[in-house]
Amino acid sequence: MLTAALAAVFVLCTGTLAGALVAVDRAVVPMLLRLPRQTWSEVHRLLDPGFDPLMPSINKVALASGLGLSFLAPGVAARVVFGAALTGVAGVALISELRNVRMNRRIDEWAVVGEIPDAWQVLRGRWARANRWRTASAVLAFGAGIGGCLLAWA
DSSP states (O other): OHHHHHHHHHHHHHHHHHHHHHHIIIIIHHHHHTSOHHHHHHHHHHHHHHHTTHHHHHHHHHHHHHHHHHHHSSSHHHHHHHHHHHHHHHHHHHHIIIIIHHHHHHHHHHHHHTOOOTTHHHHHHHHHHHHHHHHHHHHHHHHHHHHHHHHHHO
């Protein structure tokens, strides 16, 4: 019963992460890439509070439930696949913290200073690439989570 509940929570969380990140990658990022300097900076800063702290909280729940499934899922194959899914969730967390969040902080600092550096487009491109990597990681986690469920309970 506990394992099935963990699996439901894990699939729900990874599906939410993957869905939100795919939407950002396919809709928000292309829109942001078309905006001029000042507008881009303002819109980017306005989007962040909508995702933070919700998405990191969902990621933490996915990490905890995925860790449990890596040990408790019925069958070695299911545990291995849940372990792969857990790696995907960890990838989302690491890329977010080491890349996107750090860049978000730099963008937030520009508002305080009142000046956007000339190299702003380089940072914008790096942010978009990091977002694409964490999107792929989230989709991998979601797919592997479904696979783990099929192996464990099919």
